[in-house]
Amino acid sequence: MPKVLISDKLSDRAVEIFKERGIEVDFEPGLPAEDLLKRIGDYDGLAIRSATKVTEEVLNAGAGRLKVVGRAGIGVDNVDLPAATRNGTVVMNTPFGNSITTAEHAIAMMMALARQIPAADASTRAGKWEKSKFMGVELFGKTLGLVGAGNIGCIVADRAQGLKMKVVAFDPFLSPERARELGVERVTIDELLARADFITLHTPLTDGTRNLLNADAFAKCRKGVRIINCARGGIVNEADLKDALESGQVAGAALDVFEVEPARDNPLFAMDNVVATPHLGAATEEAQENVALQVAEQMSDYLLTGAVSNALNMPSISAEDAPRLQPYMTLACQLGSFAGQVTETAIKAVTVEFEGHVAKLNVKPLVQAALAEVMKPFSDAVNMVNAPVFARERGIEVSEIVHDRPGDYQTLIKLTVKTERFERSVSGTLFGGKLPRLVNIKGISVEAELTEHMLYITNHDKPGLIGGLGSVLADAGINIATFHLGRAAAGGDAIALIAVDDSVPPDVMEKLQALPQIMQVKTLNF
């Protein structure tokens, strides 16, 4: 039974779903980092929010067993994604479950800032009735600068338009058509800074967005601009923001996220013109229910059926596709494994072609599965999650070709490995829709099932091979289960694939290699 650890405060729905799906679950919100490190090796899955830091150390400690990290929320900047990919751990998030809630928080923060509601509330409760102190600004007719027009940014734009604000947006991936559809004006970042009365941030924290709003950026803004950050601490440089607030260049800032969280003694907290919340963007009953439910379903699907959704380091496999893909996964793995085991020199390129029924499926996971098996003889750590990274790091070019043509088989996968010395293809099909069969090796037709212990022989098509081979194996007490022969032309190059019941020891291999008809003999394991 798979086992999952929940190390952050998730809705109880997540626990219920894991249990309903037959997954053992430990619910330990607030688990200290050192305990996580000690215990992570006992789990197949880890469910988190933003508090747990899934570092390289944690992922290495989980390597071997930890198959999936599920983020009940959007941002995965607390997960070391490259390390997860290297270790073959799928990382998934719930990209939509809290977007409305977070967008609403940004709008709430903008209003709180415009009317100084938190300070006015504190003063009124203190019995001061400071009616003239809290002069606000209207939102009507003001320009909102939207940085990041993704899921959340677009909802913010829509709500701001409802408040009759003019929205200008900067996002390198915002197309003119999409901008028109959203009713926003597409601008450069400098134009946005120069025109906005309010700036709201909705990008992930990346190398490209870190310190996006710094002293230089504030200097380009209209005097008295107001900043809202419900995305990530670090996108706004806090020291520069403090200077800009003190000089009046920035009139106010509403911050839900901070460079260091939990933020307990941040210098910005002492400033009157700052509104702060403790990373509450996603904190509504609805959003928390959504993300908990979704992450638990996604993680369960992956652990129980292999279906992959919303993964950041793996192609998706829908729950509907997973059972259909399964026999092809086995075939792709067998072809990859065959090619990997018979390849001895550095691989330059791997091409996977699809024809017939399989060409209509989602072939990306099949490419990754085949690729991983090709590279397994060269690395113990490679799997279908990290295979593309491994290939890229080793300069191996990977291509997939989906043919839209009828072939000799109803369904066919062909894998070609190119090395410095040769190019070699191996093809396979499914018999009866589920049984993998090799049908072609190096252009020679065969029809072979791959079993645990196999001998792969390249030979001259001359009489005597079967007799010689049979007696060497018989003398060693090794039983032949199946024997498949194929040849390019009578008397030419030929191959033999032989399934044996036990592994063949090295001294027997030497005797086989010494047979006059044999060019090369290799043991293969599947």
Ligand SMILES: NC(=O)C1=CN([C@@H]2O[C@H](COP(=O)(O)OP(=O)(O)OC[C@H]3O[C@@H](n4cnc5c(N)ncnc54)[C@H](O)[C@@H]3O)[C@@H](O)[C@H]2O)C=CC1
């Ligand atoms: N405060 C909170 O509790 C929450 C915060 N968030 C944060 O909000 C962020 C945005 O979430 P979504 O809209 O769902 O993500 P998304 O991926 O749908 O949109 C992000 C957008 O940012 C754009 N972008 C990336 N780099 C940029 C740059 N340098 N300049 C301008 N635009 C850039 C992308 O093109 C994309 O359109 C998340 O990454 C997360 O960090 C999300 C949920 C809750």
Ligand SMILES: O=C(O)C(=O)COP(=O)(O)O
């Ligand atoms: O979903 C996100 O990216 C968030 O920032 C929400 O964070 P949280 O789950 O509330 O810790």
